[in-house]
Amino acid sequence: MRKQLSARKLFCYPYRVIRAVFFDFYSVWTPDVFSEHLEEARRLGPAYSDELESIVAEYFSGKITAADVAEAFRVKLNRPDIDTNEFTINESDISPAVGDFMRSLHGHFLKLGVLANLGAQEYNLLVNFNNHNPLFEVITGPLQMGLSVPLLTQEVFAKALQAIGEPPRSCLVVSGHPEYLSFAEELGIAALPFEGMPKLRQTLDQILKSEIPGA
Numbered sequence: 001m002r003k004q005l006s007a008r009k010l011f012c013y014p015y016r017v018i019r020a021v022f023f024d025f026y027s028v029w030t031p032d033v034f035s036e037h038l039e040e041a042r043r044l045g046p047a048y049s050d051e052l053e054s055i056v057a058e059y060f061s062g063k064i065t066a067a068d069v070a071e072a073f074r075v076k077l078n079r080p081d082i083d084t085n086e087f088t089i090n091e092s093d094i095s096p097a098v099g100d101f102m103r104s105l106h107g108h109f110l111k112l113g114v115l116a117n118l119g120a121q122e123y124n125l126l127v128n129f130n131n132h133n134p135l136f137e138v139i140t141g142p143l144q145m146g147l148s149v150p151l152l153t154q155e156v157f158a159k160a161l162q163a164i165g166e167p168p169r170s171c172l173v174v175s176g177h178p179e180y181l182s183f184a185e186e187l188g189i190a191a192l193p194f195e196g197m198p199k200l201r202q203t204l205d206q207i208l209k210s211e212i213p214g215a
Helices: 002-012 035-044 046-060 066-076 096-108 120-132 154-164 178-186 197-210
Strands: 020-023 111-115 138-140 171-175 190-193
Touching: 020 154, 035 046, 035 066, 046 066, 096 111, 096 197, 111 154, 120 138, 138 154, 171 178, 171 197, 178 190, 190 197
Parallel strands: 020 111, 020 171, 111 138, 171 190
Antiparallel strands: none
């Protein structure tokens, strides 16, 4: 219901004109390198999941490295097979279709941004990618803002909106995480669930065409 509601909201308000789109990082750009092991920890119970979720939070706050995360998961889950490579991402992990799609959005005169939990490697990957393939006006998250607060807080979103220069009603967020979408909607920002690149391309194209009289 959440995913259907998010899409319907965009079409129920014809006065809403999208000027900027913020993308989450994991799920949109690369598969989530933490989710599989976090899900395993949740199946084992709070004693495992709470500690490891805190470890991942410390990673995104810049306090520890991907190697530290791997060590914590290896010990806590008793999984000697887990190594740092499982939590390492590279530009080669980004599908060319993602970059092509982002470039196509510039034809609609949209500002693009990434608003997400970005550790050092995620941020550096995007900045390097953007240097070679200029796509984004804004790449940011709590760590990059110098804030010791979670991603899903009004302060973080307000700073991102200020950076991209658009009010909530002119922005759209895309994420594969329901809690991200729900929080954005509470702030008056349109939200679109990421269900794969083909579906995103089709749905966003429909939204943008609906803003053009007679389209």
